[in-house]
Amino acid sequence: MEVVILSGNKPIAALAADAIEALLRRKPDAVLGLATGSSPLPVYTELALRHERDGLDFSRVRAFALDEYVGLPAGHPQSYRAVIRREFTERVNLDPANVHGPDGLAADIPASCRAFEDAIRAAGGVDLQLLGVGTDGHLGFNEPGSSLASRTRVKTLIEQTRRDNARFFGSLSEVPHHVVTQGLGTILEARHVILIATGAQKAQVVRDLVEGPVAAICAASVLQLHPHATILVDEAAASSLRLADYYRHSYENKPSWQGL
Numbered sequence: 001m002e003v004v005i006l007s008g009n010k011p012i013a014a015l016a017a018d019a020i021e022a023l024l025r026r027k028p029d030a031v032l033g034l035a036t037g038s039s040p041l042p043v044y045t046e047l048a049l050r051h052e053r054d055g056l057d058f059s060r061v062r063a064f065a066l067d068e069y070v071g072l073p074a075g076h077p078q079s080y081r082a083v084i085r086r087e088f089t090e091r092v093n094l095d096p097a098n099v100h101g102p103d104g105l106a107a108d109i110p111a112s113c114r115a116f117e118d119a120i121r122a123a124g125g126v127d128l129q130l131l132g133v134g135t136d137g138h139l140g141f142n143e144p145g146s147s148l149a150s151r152t153r154v155k156t157l158i159e160q161t162r163r164d165n166a167r168f169f170g171s172l173s174e175v176p177h178h179v180v181t182q183g184l185g186t187i188l189e190a191r192h193v194i195l196i197a198t199g200a201q202k203a204q205v206v207r208d209l210v211e212g213p214v215a216a217i218c219a220a221s222v223l224q225l226h227p228h229a230t231i232l233v234d235e236a237a238a239s240s241l242r243l244a245d246y247y248r249h250s251y252e253n254k255p256s257w258q259g260l
């Protein structure tokens with residue numbers, strides 16, 4: 001696990017976009033794992049800028065979303081399918097036919113979850129997965145107590161997550177109780193994961209996920225088992241880390257050829 005502490009959203013977005021750009025230059029038909037929430041938004045804006053300005057090409061990219069609410073009507077502005085389209089894929093030349101997500105409206109949700117996992121496998125697996133983290137440690141929507149080996153399935157949201165996400169809806173009562181999410185086992189199979197966390201409200205969860213025990217009570221701690229996990233944090237989110245100075249020292253002295 002590599003922890004990189006930066007001064008704010010802009011340098012975090014630039015570094016994550018550098019990793020994605022390097023991947024696309026090496027592998028134009030790469031498979032990206034996309035996340036919602038506010039943390040990845042500056043990365044999407046930076047990629048849209050590079051597409052406009054430098055011609056960064058997404059025409060052959062395949063993309064898989066992490067999660068989706070169950071039961072939101074098709075086209076609901078807060079469905080993650082709509083958010084991913086609005087915030088990212090329609091701002092670059094990513095073919096909508098190449099963007100997949102768990103289906104929160106399927107008549108047979110377990111069957112559609114299996115089909116989604118099959119589609120990721122058929123695409124050759126995710127090359128680079130962007131992640132945020134919930135204040136309760138959820139990855140995707142894998143709430144505390146999720147099996148560390150879980151696959152795409154239905155989960156019930158914890159009240160804290162519904163309250164955190166109510167800001168995107170008219171009121172708390174409009175936030176669905178159920179979701180479909182890639183499992184922690186699914187996420188662990190991505191070849192590189194980049195998790196972004198900013199702000200003081202993420203300081204405790206960042207400490208738990210980076211320096212706490214690997215435990216289902218903090219689902220994101222499972223990333224300690226990942227062979228290539230990058231954690232990008234700002235100073236506020238890093239403020240409870242015990243080894244912050246060591247992470248800074250390691251990053252400052254990293255050989256330039258190494259990349260993220």
Ligand SMILES: N[C@@H]1[C@@H](O)[C@H](O)[C@@H](COP(=O)(O)O)O[C@@H]1O
Binds near residue numbers: 037038131133138141
């Ligand atoms: N399902 C998403 C997560 O994938 C995301 O990581 C989390 C944190 O969001 P934010 O980045 O806005 O703090 O929000 C939602 O619950």
